[in-house]
Amino acid sequence: MSEIFRDEETGHDAKLAALYRTVAREEPPPALDDAIRAAARRAVASRPQRVSTPFIRSWRIPLSIAAVMVLTVSLVTVMREESPEMVLSPGGLPGEADQTRAGPAADTGESATAVPKTLLPHVERSDSVGLRPPAQTGSSGIGLRDNRVAPGPAAESRKDMATAGHRQTDVQSMSAPARRAQPEAFPGADGARDNKVEAPSASPAGSSMAEATQSRAELAPEKWLERIEELRRQGRFEEARTSLAEFRKRFPNHELPASFKEWAGP
Amino acid sequence: MATAQNSSDEELMERYRDGDAGAFDLLYGRHKGGLFRYMLRQCGSRSIAEELFQEVWMNLTRARRTYTVQAKFTTYLYRLAHNRLIDHYRAQAGGVPVSFDEDDGPALDSIAGGRREDPALRADHRQQAGRLLQLIDALPEAQREAFLLQQESDMSVEEIAKTTGVSRETAKSRLRYAFAKLREGMQEFQ
Numbered sequence: 001m002s003e004i005f006r007d008e009e010t011g012h013d014a015k016l017a018a019l020y021r022t023v024a025r026e027e028p029p030p031a032l033d034d035a036i037r038a039a040a041r042r043a044v045a046s047r048p049q050r051v052s053t054p055f056i057r058s059w060r061i062p063l064s065i066a067a068v069m070v071l072t073v074s075l076v077t078v079m080r081e082e083s084p085e086m087v088l089s090p091g092g093l094p095g096e097a098d099q100t101r102a103g104p105a106a107d108t109g110e111s112a113t114a115v116p117k118t119l120l121p122h123v124e125r126s127d128s129v130g131l132r133p134p135a136q137t138g139s140s141g142i143g144l145r146d147n148r149v150a151p152g153p154a155a156e157s158r159k160d161m162a163t164a165g166h167r168q169t170d171v172q173s174m175s176a177p178a179r180r181a182q183p184e185a186f187p188g189a190d191g192a193r194d195n196k197v198e199a200p201s202a203s204p205a206g207s208s209m210a211e212a213t214q215s216r217a218e219l220a221p222e223k224w225l226e227r228i229e230e231l232r233r234q235g236r237f238e239e240a241r242t243s244l245a246e247f248r249k250r251f252p253n254h255e256l257p258a259s260f261k262e263w264a265g266p
Numbered sequence: 267m268a269t270a271q272n273s274s275d276e277e278l279m280e281r282y283r284d285g286d287a288g289a290f291d292l293l294y295g296r297h298k299g300g301l302f303r304y305m306l307r308q309c310g311s312r313s314i315a316e317e318l319f320q321e322v323w324m325n326l327t328r329a330r331r332t333y334t335v336q337a338k339f340t341t342y343l344y345r346l347a348h349n350r351l352i353d354h355y356r357a358q359a360g361g362v363p364v365s366f367d368e369d370d371g372p373a374l375d376s377i378a379g380g381r382r383e384d385p386a387l388r389a390d391h392r393q394q395a396g397r398l399l400q401l402i403d404a405l406p407e408a409q410r411e412a413f414l415l416q417q418e419s420d421m422s423v424e425e426i427a428k429t430t431g432v433s434r435e436t437a438k439s440r441l442r443y444a445f446a447k448l449r450e451g452m453q454e455f456q
Binding site for chain 2: 025044
C-alpha cells in the first residue's frame with residue numbers, strides 16, 4: 001500500500017480503487033437482462049398504440065350523442081305507454097288515439113299541465129307525436145273543447161262525429177293556427193271536414209256569428225239547412241244568407257229545399 | 267452501429283427517447299454492472315437488489331419522454347437509483363439510515379477492529395479483495411454510496427453531490443471518510 005496515490009481533497013486511494021475493481025464483478029442475471037431489454041423495447045413499440053387514444057377520444061362525442069338519443073327515445077316510449085294522455089298522435093296510429101281517450105285521466109287537464117317542460121321542445125319537433133301544451137288547453141284540458149261546441153243541434157252532431165273518429169276533439173283543443181296546419185285526417189266525417197275549413201272563423205274575434213259557424217261546421221247538411229231556416233224564422237236574414245253561402249261552398253251539389261229557392265236565388 | 271457505440275450516454279438516451287430501442291441496449295450494457303453492484307452493496311440482499319435494479323431501469327424507460335440533457339446521464343441514472351433506494355429504506359422497519367443525515371461520518375477510529383483479526387484475509391490478493399468488500403459493507407450507507415458512485419460510475423465530487431442531493435462539501439466529506447476507513451482497515455496488508 002506504499003505506492004498508493006492519494007487525492008488530498010477526497011482521500012481517493014488509487015490502489016484501493018484498483019483492488020475494488022478486481023473484486024467487484026457482480027452482474028445482473030441474464031434473465032433479468034432479457035426482461036429489462038424486452039420491457040424497454042415494448043415501451044418504445046407502444047408508441048403507435050398511443051395514437052389510438054385520440055381515435056377513441058374522437059368517438060366520445062358521437063357515442064355520447066347516440067346514447068342520449070337512445071335514452072330520449074326510450075323515455076318518450078315509456079311515457080307514451082305509462083302516461084298516454086301526455087302524448088297525442090294527431091296524424092297516425094288511430095288505435096293509439098283511442099287508447100289515449102280510454103285512459104281514466106284522459107278528460108282531466110291536470111295530466112297535461114304536469115308535462116315536464118324539458119320534454120316540450122323535443123315533442124314539438126316531432127311530426128308524429130304531439131304534446132298538448134297547457135297554454136292551449138287551459139286548466140280544463142279537454143273540457144274546454146266541449147265548451148266550444150254549441151248547444152242544441154251541435155250536441156247531437158257530436159254523437160255522429162264520435163263514430164267518425166275522436167281525433168276531431170283533439171283538433172278542436174288546439175289553437176286555430178295549429179288547426180289550419182292539420183291535414184284532412186277525418187275521412188268519412190263530413191262534419192269533421194267542415195271543421196278543417198271553418199277553422200279560420202274560430203279566431204279570437206269570435207262573436208255569435210263565429211259560434212254559429214263553429215257549430216255549423218259540425219252539422220250534417222240537413223241539420224245545417226234546418227239551422228239556416230231557424231235563423232230566417234228568427235229574422236236573422238243576413239246571418240242566414242251568409243250561412244247559406246258557406247253551405248253552398250261546402251256542399252255545391254246538395255239540392256236546396258224549395259222554400260230556400262224563393263229567397264236564396266239560383 | 268459503430269457510430270452508435272461511439273455515441274455518448276446522453277446521445278444514446280435521446281435516441282432511445284425518440285424510439286431507438288437499440289440505443290437502450292447500448293446504454294444498458296454500459297451501466298448495468300455498475301448500477302447492479304451499487305444496488306447490491308447498498309441493500310445487502312441479492313434478490314432485493316435485483317428487484318430495485320429492475321425498477322430503476324423501468325423508471326428510466328417511463329421517464330424517457332421527458333428526458334432532456336441537463337447533466338451527465340450517469341448522474342440522471344444514479345439519481346433514479348438513489349431515490350429508489352431511499353424509498354426502499356423508508357419502507358423498511360429501520361427507515362432511512364442515519365448516515366444519510368450526517369454531514370460527517372463517525373470518528374475514523376470507530377471502524378470495527380475485530381475484522382482485522384480474521385486470518386483468512388491475510389493470505390493473498392483475493393483475500394485482500396475480500397477484506398475490502400467486508401470493509402465496504404461496514405461503511406455507513408451514505409459514505410458507501412459516495413464511494414460506490416465514484417468507483418462504479420467515475421463521478422466527480424460535484425456529480426456525487428448532485429446525484430445524492432447534498433452539498434459538495436458533504437459529498438466530499440463522505441468520500442474522504444469512506445477512503446480513510448478503508449485504508450485503515452487495509453493497513454494489515456501493508
